[in-house]
Amino acid sequence: MLQIIYHKYKVLLEQAFLPIMVADGVDALFEVEAAVEAGFKAVEFTLRRPDARVMIPEIRKRFPDLLLMVGSVLDSPAVVKNLQHKHPQLMLPEELADCGVDGLISMLDFSDDTISRYRDDLLLMPAAATPAEGLRLFEKGAHFIKVITPYAATINSLTAAPSFNFAPLLVTGGMNLETIPDMVSRKVPLIASGFEVVAQGRADALSCKALAQKLRAFRQITCDSREKAFPGLTAILAENRLSDLPWALPVNWEI
Structure with a gap:
């Protein structure tokens, strides 16, 4: 199962950059088709889009081999x-899992129950506002820690030498061709931006x-910047030497 x-x-x-289908009024299938044309193997669909209940199953059906991440996930049944x-487009993790998505991303954290239930099947990317939150989420089994750019101090703390760069970060918010190199240079391996940022409209x-x-x-530009920040990372991934990654593997994985 862990394979x-x-x-x-x-x-x-390996992809390094994750494009996001945001609530921009654009046909999500058009955006996915462009991503596939570009050779991408993973995209993110945000639950802020009102067509989520229709488009998530449709994307899954039309592009069965594409990694479909879903963002803006809330895992509180009462709140949802x-x-x-x-x-009405909001869906809980169990409903999204039933749709066949490949991962869950949030602006908030995930409960211990959500992490323990899905960490062996879905990529989990909860958000942290502080380094302590990031450590707690990672030790529970999150695969990446999401941080948005307003929390620059948190990004710096999580990648600083005293933190041993313990977890891979996903950073989003204002990430364009000008800002990506600086962010990646802070030891950030994964960047995400909306299609409207990519298209500049x-x-x-x-x-x-x-x-x-x-x-x-x-x-x-993300891959080029990352190879400078993490020399040899491309080879590590190509040779499947995950135990040589410059951060810790998820806690429930065997090294």
Whole structure:
């Protein structure tokens, strides 16, 4: 079973840049098609999109080999229940798992129950506002720790020498061709941005081919910057030497 989650983890790290389908009014299938055209193997779909209940199963059906991450996940049944009359697209982790998604991303943390229940099957990327929160989530079994750019001090603390760079970070928020190199230089291995950032406007103002070209540029600058920040990382991933990664593996994995 763990071989499946190993594969997802490696694919995401090799890709380095994760494009996000945000609530931009653009056809999600068009954005996915551009990502596939660009050679991407993973995308994120945010539950902020009102069409989530339709598009998540549709993307899963049309692109069965694509890693489909879902963002803006809340794992509190009581809170989700009380929000669904305003945001009917919201789904709890168990419903998303039933849809066949490959991972869960949140602006908040995940409960111990969510992490223990899904860590062997889904990539889990809860958010941390402090280094202590990041450590707690990682020791419970999260695979990546998400930090948004306003928490620059947290990013610096999590990647500082006294923290031993214990967990791989996913950073999002204002990540473009100009800001990605500096962020990656802080020892951040995974970057995410919305399609509207990649396209510098509405993604459907471009052709599929043009959008794919922009996606490749974002991935290339992330990969180039990361090889400077983590020399040899590309070879480690290519040779499947996960125990040689410059951070700790998830706590329930055997080294």
